[in-house]
Amino acid sequence: MNDGLIQGAAHLWTGLSGPAMRATGGTDVRIRGGLVTAIGTLAPEPGERVLDAAGCVIYPGWVNTHHHLFQSLLKGIPAGIDLALVPWLAAVPVAYRRHFDQEAALRVAARVGLVELLLSGCTTVADHQYHYYPGMPFDASAAVFDEATKLGMRLVLCRGGQTQSRAMTDGQAPPQVAPETLDAFMASVERDVQRFHDPSPRAMRRMVSAITTPNWSCRADELKPLAREARRLGIRLHSHLSETYDYVRWAREVHGCTPMQFVAEHEWVGPDVWYAHMVHLDEGELRLCAATGTGIAHCPQSNGRLGSGIARIPEALALGVPVSLAVDGAASNEAADMASEAHMAWLVHRADPRAGSRSTQPGGMAAAMTVEDVVRIGTAGGARMLGLDGVGTLAVGQAADLAIYDLDQPRYFGLHDPAIGPVASGGRPTLRAVLVQGRVVVENDRIPGLDMAQLRHDAQALVRSMRP
Numbered sequence: 001m002n003d004g005l006i007q008g009a010a011h012l013w014t015g016l017s018g019p020a021m022r023a024t025g026g027t028d029v030r031i032r033g034g035l036v037t038a039i040g041t042l043a044p045e046p047g048e049r050v051l052d053a054a055g056c057v058i059y060p061g062w063v064n065t066h067h068h069l070f071q072s073l074l075k076g077i078p079a080g081i082d083l084a085l086v087p088w089l090a091a092v093p094v095a096y097r098r099h100f101d102q103e104a105a106l107r108v109a110a111r112v113g114l115v116e117l118l119l120s121g122c123t124t125v126a127d128h129q130y131h132y133y134p135g136m137p138f139d140a141s142a143a144v145f146d147e148a149t150k151l152g153m154r155l156v157l158c159r160g161g162q163t164q165s166r167a168m169t170d171g172q173a174p175p176q177v178a179p180e181t182l183d184a185f186m187a188s189v190e191r192d193v194q195r196f197h198d199p200s201p202r203a204m205r206r207m208v209s210a211i212t213t214p215n216w217s218c219r220a221d222e223l224k225p226l227a228r229e230a231r232r233l234g235i236r237l238h239s240h241l242s243e244t245y246d247y248v249r250w251a252r253e254v255h256g257c258t259p260m261q262f263v264a265e266h267e268w269v270g271p272d273v274w275y276a277h278m279v280h281l282d283e284g285e286l287r288l289c290a291a292t293g294t295g296i297a298h299c300p301q302s303n304g305r306l307g308s309g310i311a312r313i314p315e316a317l318a319l320g321v322p323v324s325l326a327v328d329g330a331a332s333n334e335a336a337d338m339a340s341e342a343h344m345a346w347l348v349h350r351a352d353p354r355a356g357s358r359s360t361q362p363g364g365m366a367a368a369m370t371v372e373d374v375v376r377i378g379t380a381g382g383a384r385m386l387g388l389d390g391v392g393t394l395a396v397g398q399a400a401d402l403a404i405y406d407l408d409q410p411r412y413f414g415l416h417d418p419a420i421g422p423v424a425s426g427g428r429p430t431l432r433a434v435l436v437q438g439r440v441v442v443e444n445d446r447i448p449g450l451d452m453a454q455l456r457h458d459a460q461a462l463v464r465s466m467r468p
Contacts, residue, residue: 061123
């Protein structure tokens with residue numbers, strides 16, 4: 001579309017805080033050059049293309065701040081379906097990485113994951129891609145960027161990997177899990193920055209330095225060089241942290257401090273740093289996140305699937321900690337889409353007794369997380385965390401990244417406030433359209449040019465070929 005008018009929506013949510021979340025002066029959206037130029041009650045201009053959104057709900061495109069796209073072919077593996085994090089890592093992602101030694105497998109996995117996200121209304125994805133190893137016969141970074149480009153999605157590639165074998169998970173690891181040297185890792189990050197990184201506020205491609213887990217995936221004395229090199233290159237830092245209590249206990253036993261204290265000592269905190277999960281943070285760690293601007297990629301479904309726990313997100317938000325929403329890898333979240341994640345994020349904190357005991361709202365636990373909270377952290381919150389300041393809200397001058405939901409299924413019938421339907425009612429709403437930078441990338445619930453039957457066939461063929 002790039003230029004045109006979206007007209008007639010019943011509701012429009014902006015991603016902004018407070019009353020500004022809901023557009024009240026009209027829901028029509030004019031787009032010029034891929035940007036929002038007006039929101040209100042607007043009449044078509046001569047020759048202007050009009051996209052009919054009658055009866056629909058418009059949200060900003062979801063921003064997924066933590067994924068492992070290669071895991072999209074590792075859903076529901078029986079050996080790991082009922083395991084906690086550490087044994088699950090050994091049984092699934094580590095054991096099955098040998099099946100991704102060819103570019104075709106990685107591409108199909110990335111395509112499946114991106115399509116699943118796009119059909120939930122997600123327009124920006126941060127992929128924590130850690131499938132790299134010495135002598136790798138193809139360019140994994142280029143392959144993933146290419147798949148995102150073909151679908152018209154924004155991609156932030158968080159270049160992961162490891163510089164040492166991990167005693168807890170790598171005992172029987174295949175060659176594809178072999179560590180890189182620190183110099184090789186940093187050289188690869190710099191090479192990818194030179195090839196792909198766009199620092200502009202509405203970039204379609206970004207790079208991040210993202211060693212897979214601090215200290216488990218590298219030596220403690222390598223963390224400062226990694227942080228300083230990333231900042232020299234002008235890119236952000238990302239990793240996993242405090243996903244389970246085992247991680248907290250290990251940090252205290254080995255380093256005599258909490259995980260957040262440990263990373264702070266090694267320069268891995270700040271407004272240019274965010275971590276996935278952060279389930280087990282104490283009060284001091286939450287305050288350290290707030291003071292330093294260190295962000296959380298909240299993955300409630302994966303946290304539940306692996307039995308890791310419920311992150312203290314309402315408290316984090318109250319303290320001013322940057323929070324975003326993420327699906328994690330499909331191997332630990334068999335529904336790796338942002339619609340499912342948003343619904344879970346809305347519900348899970350209402351079931352957490354800690355939220356009720358600390359809430360100052362009359363509703364107690366039932367007020368721990370609102371639909372507006374979920375939309376804000378899942379759109380604007382994610383974009384700010386990724387440094388994409390021109391993305392994530394529907395406002396004049398921002399990128400025209402948006403999802404137009406048609407609530408035409410029975411689960412949405414009877415809603416007194418249809419605007420909350422995409423989050424509160426669950427399921428995947430039918431998409432009238434999804435736009436990225438003003439370009440229509442989903443139309444009438446279909447992705448133009450995508451052969452879904454072929455993608456299903458390719459995925460099934462690869463799954464049948466895989467053995468642990």
